[in-house]
Amino acid sequence: MTAPEPTVIIEARDEIVRIVLNRPHARNGVNLAMCLELRQTFERLDSDPGVRAVFLSANGPAFCAGADLKERVGKDEAWVRQRRQASFAAYEAIERCAKPVIAVIDGPVVGAGGEIAMSCDFVVASTATTFRWPEPRWGTVGATQRLQRVIGKRHAKELLYTNRVMTAGEAHRLGLVTRLVERAELGAEEARIASAIATAPALAIELTKQAIELGGETDLDRGIRIEMAAIERNLSDGSWRAGVRRFADPADDEQQKE
Incomplete structure (x- = not known):
């Protein structure tokens, strides 16, 4: 019997991992299987010392069409609640991951897709991206917490009612999208961000x-006080000395520009 195709694909490139909605x-x-796979994947990445950054994208012309309501047909309230x-x-596992998590988005983002994006540290989107939250229209409640905290x-x-x-340009102005690029530039922008993160300890x-x-x-x-506690932990590790040496090296002009 053929195994079902994974709803989430993991692509590792050295210290950078790409998670692809599939x-x-x-x-x-988003169906139950995807929720479970996302949670398991990000909980595993959270404790992996070999991972420096995680990029989350999607296969196909849409980033995410929201919750797959078809799987709820014939189910009772207890199932829907679970x-x-x-x-x-799943959203919490993305949000709590200790690694930088960047959403790279192209195409429509609906409902739960927006929750996934907002659970990431920041969002890079193409100019072809759109956002929509139709939860009340379908007789349900969602996106009431993260969305208001972001925009x-x-x-x-207004968006939920x-x-x-919402266009990518408006999402950028409101702070939901951090970097807005042309569709053809998404891959290059992802590579630039990955390289920048990898230069820091x-x-x-x-x-x-x-x-x-x-x-x-x-x-x-x-x-x-929280920052001072982080500084103390960083000092005890000793890796900060390498950063000082790089900054003090006059030949390393690019590092000083950073």
């Missing part, structure tokens, strides 16, 4: 992400 026949609609919990666990409460309400399509990047995430949950005074 249900192009369903416009990468399915939603599985999706939340603001009023913008989130109306099912309006792994621990410094990991601690930076951790300090930002923890600091965002508290006030500035406590945030500074």
Whole structure:
């Protein structure tokens, strides 16, 4: 019996890993299997010392068409509840991954696809990308928490209430998309970001992400304490000395420009 095709493909290139949503026949609609695979994949990457950065993209013309509601036909409320919990666990695994996680998006992004993108550290999108949150239209509730935290409460309400399509340009202006490039430039932009991340010591990047995430949950005074704790851990590792040597080397002009 032929094994089912994986809903998520893992492509490793040295220290960089690409995670590819792989249900192009369903416009990468999120089903239970994809939720479980995403969670397992990111929990594994979280503890892998050989991984420096993770890029999340998709096969096919759409990044993600949202939750695959077809799998809910004939199911009861208990099943739907467990399915939603599985999706939340998948988003959380992406968000909690200690490595930098960058979404590289092209084409339509709908509902749960937006949740996946917003769970990443930042989003690189082509100018052909669009976003839409139709949850209320389909009689369900979703995207009420991450979306307002990214673009603001009023913008989130307007998009959720109306099912309006948001262009990549608008998403860029509102801060949902961090870098906006032409479709033909997506691969090159991903490579540039991967190269930039790889030049920094792994621990410094990991601690930076951790300090930002923890600091965002508290006030500035406590945030500074979080940063000092990260600095102490970094100092005890000793890898900071290599950065000082690179900066002090007058021949290394490119590093100093960084």
